[in-house]
């Protein structure tokens with residue numbers, strides 16, 4: 001059914017569908033009331049303040065009856081295509097050798113998922129991940145194979161290393177060489193997103209250039225289903241940002257969904273996952289992790305190990321940045 005076929009009665013909160021023209025003609029045979037969509041319930045959350053812009057695009061898609069999956073892809077594309085953002089897509093900080101390598105994954109309401117890791121020279125890895133999900137029998141493609149697949153699907157080869165990111169890398173090489181910068185709110189804003197659409201379906205995705213100046217070949221949590229993101233449409237969804245090595249150890253996003261299944265609220269589930277991060281790492285210095293979650297009812301929550309983590313919320317009326325609850329003050 002096309003959008004023009006919809007007749008809205010009494011605003012978004014009480015939308016009903018009537019087959020085009022039937023009401024005006026008074027043709028009772030053809031008149032058919034379709035199930036109510038719930039445009040008033042659509043919403044999206046995403047990590048860090050860069051999520052505000054991504055959410056705006058995602059909510060427009062949701063308001064136009066697009067699926068949560070479309071909303072997540074379109075929203076994340078905004079940040080991937082922004083050369084000013086040094087954690088995602090074009091402009092992302094490179095690895096130790098000056099190569100920008102990207103990780104991304106996406107998951108829908110039917111357990112379909114797709115992922116790319118260690119992909120280079122492709123600006124929108126979340127869209128490649130979706131193609132892996134929809135057009136291949138696989139879940140994950142990596143490195144050269146992921147790149148070749150993207151090119152075969154019409155994605156363009158691009159230089160992702162901007163002048164600004166190159167200068168930062170050169171400075172790091174000169175000054176620190178073997179020291180990796182901590183992943184925290186000052187130097188990182190990997191974006192992970194969860195959307196809820198008018199049919200009540202969830203989708204989630206995550207896209208990143210990973211840990212700045214990482215070892216060649218390093219892959220974080222972001223392309224790993226269950227770590228960077230997870231979703232069970234009967235329960236809810238969760239996703240992660242922060243030190244991927246710590247998130248992978250506890251299968252963070254999957255853990256949160258299972259905790260919600262057992263009755264925990266989104267915030268409490270994220271808090272318990274952070275407790276597991278604390279239990280599974282001896283040295284918590286420089287180890288920032290933040291989780292966000294949304295359950296099937298659309299309730300949201302987050303938790304991080306240190307202060308400084310925030311996430312962006314958007315529904316059809318409001319956009320806001322929410323400071324996460326946390327355990328420790330970040331002292332840098």
Ligand code: ASP
Pocket residue numbers: 183188189190208209210211219220221222240241242243244245
């Ligand atoms: N989780 C990402 C990684 O470890 C980085 C981040 O979220 O800041 O690659």
